[in-house]
Amino acid sequence: MNDGTNNRRDETPIRVDYDRIDVGDIMAQVRARIAARPVPPDEAQAAGPRPDRPASLPDFPAPDGGEGRSRAKRLLLKLMKPITPLIKLAILPVNEELVRTVRVLDHANRQLDSLTARVDRDIHRVESQLFERLGRLDTQLAITKENVKLLHALSHNLVVELTKLKIEHEALRNKVRILEKDFETLGKRERALEKRPRR
Amino acid sequence: MKVAFVVQRYGLEVNGGAELHCRWVAEHLRKYFEVEVLTTRAADYVTWRNHYPEGVETVNGITVRRFPVARPRHPQRFGRIQEFVFHHEHGEEDELRWLEEEGPLAPALIDYIKGHRDDYDFFIFFSYRYYHSYWGIDAVREKSLLVPTAERDPVTNLRIFHELFRKPRALVYNSPEERAMINALAGNEAVPGDVVGVGTEVPADAAPERFRSRHGVEGEYIIYLGRIDENKGCRRLFDHFLRFKRETGSPVKLLLVGNSILRIPAHPDLLYMGFLPEEDKFDALAGAAALVMPSFYESLSMVTLEAWAMRRPVLANAQCEVLKGQCLRSNGGLFYENDEEFKEALGLLLADARLREILGENGRRYFDANYAWGIIEGKYLALLNSLRGT
Numbered sequence: 001m002n003d004g005t006n007n008r009r010d011e012t013p014i015r016v017d018y019d020r021i022d023v024g025d026i027m028a029q030v031r032a033r034i035a036a037r038p039v040p041p042d043e044a045q046a047a048g049p050r051p052d053r054p055a056s057l058p059d060f061p062a063p064d065g066g067e068g069r070s071r072a073k074r075l076l077l078k079l080m081k082p083i084t085p086l087i088k089l090a091i092l093p094v095n096e097e098l099v100r101t102v103r104v105l106d107h108a109n110r111q112l113d114s115l116t117a118r119v120d121r122d123i124h125r126v127e128s129q130l131f132e133r134l135g136r137l138d139t140q141l142a143i144t145k146e147n148v149k150l151l152h153a154l155s156h157n158l159v160v161e162l163t164k165l166k167i168e169h170e171a172l173r174n175k176v177r178i179l180e181k182d183f184e185t186l187g188k189r190e191r192a193l194e195k196r197p198r199r
Numbered sequence: 200m201k202v203a204f205v206v207q208r209y210g211l212e213v214n215g216g217a218e219l220h221c222r223w224v225a226e227h228l229r230k231y232f233e234v235e236v237l238t239t240r241a242a243d244y245v246t247w248r249n250h251y252p253e254g255v256e257t258v259n260g261i262t263v264r265r266f267p268v269a270r271p272r273h274p275q276r277f278g279r280i281q282e283f284v285f286h287h288e289h290g291e292e293d294e295l296r297w298l299e300e301e302g303p304l305a306p307a308l309i310d311y312i313k314g315h316r317d318d319y320d321f322f323i324f325f326s327y328r329y330y331h332s333y334w335g336i337d338a339v340r341e342k343s344l345l346v347p348t349a350e351r352d353p354v355t356n357l358r359i360f361h362e363l364f365r366k367p368r369a370l371v372y373n374s375p376e377e378r379a380m381i382n383a384l385a386g387n388e389a390v391p392g393d394v395v396g397v398g399t400e401v402p403a404d405a406a407p408e409r410f411r412s413r414h415g416v417e418g419e420y421i422i423y424l425g426r427i428d429e430n431k432g433c434r435r436l437f438d439h440f441l442r443f444k445r446e447t448g449s450p451v452k453l454l455l456v457g458n459s460i461l462r463i464p465a466h467p468d469l470l471y472m473g474f475l476p477e478e479d480k481f482d483a484l485a486g487a488a489a490l491v492m493p494s495f496y497e498s499l500s501m502v503t504l505e506a507w508a509m510r511r512p513v514l515a516n517a518q519c520e521v522l523k524g525q526c527l528r529s530n531g532g533l534f535y536e537n538d539e540e541f542k543e544a545l546g547l548l549l550a551d552a553r554l555r556e557i558l559g560e561n562g563r564r565y566f567d568a569n570y571a572w573g574i575i576e577g578k579y580l581a582l583l584n585s586l587r588g589t
Contacts, residue, residue: 014547021557023530027517030533030543037539 012036200232200583201318205335206325207303209238209263210251216501217348220397221325224346226259227398227576235319236263237312239305239331246271247303266308277301285353294359302330309334316342321583323371327363328354336366343367344582349377350496351520361385368586371395371579373499376520393582396499398572401508402478407486410479414472419549420452421514422487424480424502425494427459427471432493432516437464439493439541444468446542451549454487456480481509488555489514489532489548497521504570507531507562512555514544531562 014029080087206221213219225234236258242250248271256263277300283289284297308331312322316339324332327347336343345367349355364370364385370392372378382388410416427433433455440453441464452468456475463471475483484490490506492515497503500522506513513532515522517540526532533544548555568574 014543016551016554018553018557021530021554021561023533023558024527026547027533027540027544030540030547034539034543 200320200587201235202228202232202583203235203237203312203319203322204325205237205308205312205322205331207239207247207329207331208241208244209236209258209265210242211258213242215244216498217326217346220346220348220499220501222259223397223399224323224575224579225261227572228579229261231576231580234261236261237308237322238263238265239268239303239308240265241268241303245274264311266305266311268303268305269307270302270304272300272302272304284357291359294357297357298330298333298359301328304330309338313338320587321368324367327360333359333363336363340366341368344369344371344586346371346373347377347381348373348498349381350498351380352496355380355384365390369393369582371582373397374521374524376524377498380520391582391586393578395575395578395582396504396570397501398570398575399501399504399508400572401505402481405481405485405509407482410482410486413479414483416452416454416470416483416486418450418452419488420454420470420486421489421491421545422454422456422483423491423493424484424505425457427455427457427461427463429461430496432495433461436491436493437469439535439538440469441466442538443542443545447546449546449549451488451545453491454483456483481505484511485509487511489545491545492516492519492522494522495519500525503532504566507559507566508570510556510559510563512548512558512562514541514548525565529562529565531558531565533558 012029012033014026014033016026204221204225206218208215208218209222213222221236225236228234239247240249240251240253241247247268249268251265253265253267256265277297280293280297280300284293312335319342321342321344322335322339323344323346324335325346325348326332327345327349332345336345343366345364347364347370354360361384364381365387367390370378370381370387370390372381372392372394373396375394378392378394423433423436425431436453443449444451444466450468452470454470454472455463456472458474459471463469472483484506489512490502492500492503492513494500494516495518497519498521500515503513503515503522503525507529513522513526515526515532515534517523517534517536523534526534533548535541535544548558
């Protein structure tokens with residue numbers, strides 16, 4: 001037999017019969033032990049009273065113990081005796097109604113609990129999907145930012161290159177114009193030389 | 200006798216539960232009769248995209264005929280249809296549309312079964328939930344056996360499958376819980392069947408020290424083996440384990456072995472090992488204080504059987520009826536339903552080496568009595584011979 005080395009001092013030890021291990025029995029002991037454990041005050045406080053239920057039933061006013069009042073009560077009861085069945089009849093449906101209402105409320109509470117659990121599950125699912133999508137979008141955004149940076153640098157380089165090309169183009173045009181003029185002069189000279197009589 | 204095993208995927212690289220189960224059973228039964236495998240060209244179970252070449256090949260001595268997947272699965276469209284059939288009022292045509300979208304859509308495989316029904320004595324279909332089983336069993340009802348590998352998930356509530364469970368000549372269940380669930384859903388008690396499951400082989404020379412020195416793992420640890428996935432209960436396992444650590448101050452570590460599709464919380468005692476080779480896996484298992492199995496849905500947990508075959512105790516999720524049932528029948532492991540129970544059960548296991556040892560021994564006895572290959576082969580042979588005689 002084991003007195004349970006993981007047992008707390010103030011708790012029922014879990015007894016294990018090593019000669020005939022019975023898992024069902026061990027688990028039943030574990031469950032009984034958990035059930036016997038008091039709810040920690042911080043957990044109880046955190047759980048708090050249910051908002052749709054009163055924390056406790058309202059107390060009836062305590063008798064003040066006065067002798068006169070007691071005599072009056074006895075007299076009143078004696079007077080009411082003939083109509084007691086009527087009073088009971090009137091009270092009974094109210095009681096049944098109350099029980100029925102409590103049952104309905106309890107059922108509604110259970111449904112609310114299951115709906116809350118479902119909503120929590122759905123929220124968790126949606127949340128994880130959202131995070132996943134956000135992660136993907138973040139990656140895409142980073143890629144797009146990089147692309148924009150590259151495009152910006154490319155545009156800048158293109159402008160510089162185009163300016164250089166334009167200047168070069170102008171210089172070449174001037175060169176061509178000069179060459180044309182040179183060519184023209186040379187032509188004139190050639191013609192003049194041809195006209196000169198040979199000696 | 201010639202038997203065809205029909206399964207959604209098949210190959211040495213395919214290590215999914217039902218597919219591996221099918222391969223092992225086929226390889227063990229080939230010594231008793233002629234065995235062939237009819238399957239698709241898919242390797243990936245998310246899209247079923249054609250991967251293997253079409254035609255006939257031999258895998259570990261077994262003839263495998265592969266048929267093309269006509270259309271890969273479109274995950275988004277499938278997700279939408281699944282959401283509709285799981286949560287809204289719908290008809291049979293919606294469920295059939297879901298089945299077609301789920302795939303693997305291999306009409307050529309069904310045509311082959313129809314055209315060659317006389318070439319085989321029996322067709323053994325694996326996994327009830329796929330296209331090949333639904334239409335294949337419909338084509339060869341009187342020659343078909345179904346290994347459903349069913350878990351208690353929303354798919355079991357689809358009406359087309361209730362009818363399917365009544366169609367085959369026999370059913371081969373993985374556990375009594377699976378049998379009870381299917382009987383309750385389909386009212387198919389009249390269909391013959393047996394609880395068989397699958398065997399496993401573990402190395403005799405597993406060496407925890409080899410694993411510890413190779414991977415630098417020190418101190419006491421518990422182990423999780425399998426895909427690290429929310430659907431396998433891993434997120435809750437992390438919560439339970441971290442709370443256990445916080446409240447008890449125990450130095451124990453949790454080793455996670457397998458491919459992860461879930462973010463693992465950063466904690467020095469949560470050790471993610473990734474996918475390990477078989478030798479390392481068994482070495483790690485041999486050195487673990489216990490195997491923890493947090494899955495909600497299992498038809499038969501093969502890693503649990505491996506743990507028991509290696510005399511390791513198991514800590515299982517009691518919300519999975521199969522795992523809880525196995526623990527109770529074997530007396531080989533404890534189980535939990537919530538944080539408190541996890542804390543108590545794990546605390547008990549870690550504190551009591553003698554208890555761990557006895558639970559491990561009980562697990563091994565349970566494995567030998569129910570899941571040794573001789574037992575599994577005998578059950579298949581008895582079932583097939585009884586069907587042949589009738």
